[in-house]
Amino acid sequence: AQTVTQSQPEMSVQEAETVTLSCTYDTSESDYYLFWYKQPPSRQMILVIRQEAYKQQNATENRFSVNFQKAAKSFSLKISDSQLGDAAMYFCAYSRDDKIIFGKGTRLHILP
Amino acid sequence: DTEVTQTPKHLVMGMTNKKSLKCEQHMGHRAMYWYKQKAKKPPELMFVYSYEKLSINESVPSRFSPECPNSSLLNLHLHALQPEDSALYLCASSQDGSGGEDTQYFGPGTRLTVL
Numbered sequence: 001a002q003t004v005t006q007s008q009p010e011m012s013v014q015e016a017e018t019v020t021l022s023c024t025y026d027t028s029e030s031d032y033y034l035f036w037y038k039q040p041p042s043r044q045m046i047l048v049i050r051q052e053a054y055k056q057q058n059a060t061e062n063r064f065s066v067n068f069q070k071a072a073k074s075f076s077l078k079i080s081d082s083q084l085g086d087a088a089m090y091f092c093a094y095s096r097d098d099k100i101i102f103g104k105g106t107r108l109h110i111l112p
Numbered sequence: 113d114t115e116v117t118q119t120p121k122h123l124v125m126g127m128t129n130k131k132s133l134k135c136e137q138h139m140g141h142r143a144m145y146w147y148k149q150k151a152k153k154p155p156e157l158m159f160v161y162s163y164e165k166l167s168i169n170e171s172v173p174s175r176f177s178p179e180c181p182n183s184s185l186l187n188l189h190l191h192a193l194q195p196e197d198s199a200l201y202l203c204a205s206s207q208d209g210s211g212g213e214d215t216q217y218f219g220p221g222t223r224l225t226v227l
Contacts, residue, residue, distance in 0.1 A: 033214045042220070045202060046218075050215055089152075100216055105152075
C-alpha cells in the first residue's frame, strides 16, 4: 500500500528566508503524480505545485520548487523569500488513478 | 478557471435533520470527490464519482449518500448524523480520474456542526 510521510509536524521560518518541507512516500508503481497542497486558515486546499513521476526535471512555480528524488522516494518543497501569506498547513500527496493519499501535514509559521 | 464551488459555507444541524451539501464545477472535469476533514488531520476520501460510476469508501456510514444530478454537480445528502460527523467537508474535481490527468482541485469546504 502506498504511504506518504511528512516528518515535520511544525516548522517556523523568518520572513524573506528560505524553508524546505520534507516528504517521503512509498510505492511500487513507476507512474504517478506528486503534489503539495497548501491549506491556510481560510480552509481551502490550494494546489501549490505538481510533479509527474516520469519527468526528471524538478517542478517550479514562482517562489516554490521541489526536489524530486524518485529512487529515494523523496519529494521536498522549497519556499524561497517566505511571505506572511505562506503561513498554512502544507500537505504532501501522492496520486495514481482516482486515489490520492495525503501526508499528515506540516504547519508552517512565518515569523515577521 | 480552476474553481470548485460549495454551498453552504457553514451548516448546523440536529441529529434528526435531513440536509444536503452541494458542489459544482464548470471545468468540464469527469471526476468529482467528497472528503471529510477533521481538525489538524488530512482529508479522508468518502466518495468518488468518475465517468458516471460511484466508488465508495467502505468505512463511510450509510447516513451519508452522494448524488450526481449531472456531470458538473455532486451533492452529499445527510440524514441522522452523529456529533462525531462534525467536520469540514471538502469537494474536489479532476479532469480524468482514471489514470490520466490526476490533479484534484478543491472547493472552499462546508463546515458542518451536528448538535
